[in-house]
Amino acid sequence: MEIRHWIKICEGNIVRDGEIIASQGDTAPENFYRQLQCSYPKFFKMDVLCKWAWLGAEALLYEDSSFVYEGMDKNKVAVVMATAHGCLEIDKKYQQSLRTIPSPALFVYTLSNIMLGEICIRHGFKGEQACFINDAFDSSWLQFYVADLLENRGMEACICGWADAVEDQYEVRMFWVVKDGKGLPFSAAAMEV
Secondary structure: EEEEEEEEEEOOEEEEOOOEHHHHEOOOOOHHHHOOOOOHHHHHOHHHHHHHHHHHHHHHHHEEEEEEOOOOOOOHHEHHHEEOHHHHEEEEEEEHOOOOOHHHHHHHHOOOHHHHHEEEEHHOOOOOEEEOOOOOHHHHHHHHHHHHHHHOOOOEEEEEEEEEEOEEEEEEEEEEOOOOOEEEEOOOOOHOO
């Protein structure tokens, strides 16, 4: 197994494989969306956690005018993510909407795993999906879980990582891990970028 690509989004930068690919003084995900020249109108309806995770997947998967998974069986692409605060921001907004008429548009984003759904819808992935709530990024647990999917559960590739966003603080770490390859060996230490 190997990490073919990785990204980290924090402190106003998107870093892919050690190189800054986008930089903003402002921390709004919409500004990165425009800088990366994305085209996905549903993006603007997402909650902040989904926006950051979605942007992470776009930056991770797009390379040389195509997606890195071209030619793969999308039924064998897994998505495994962890977060600390989940959808806390949207939970607060939904709670306020209960005072009048509850908003179905907000309710759908009160589930932390919706970030996986948004990534899978965008890319057509139909493999295993898991969302964990952890206090902090746990590369050892993530490596164990993803390695099992690739070695024992029939998956050929996986997007895995961490996405957390609360108020103006955000951090995204994502990895494109493939079963076969000769790149950076997939390990807990390699995910500590």
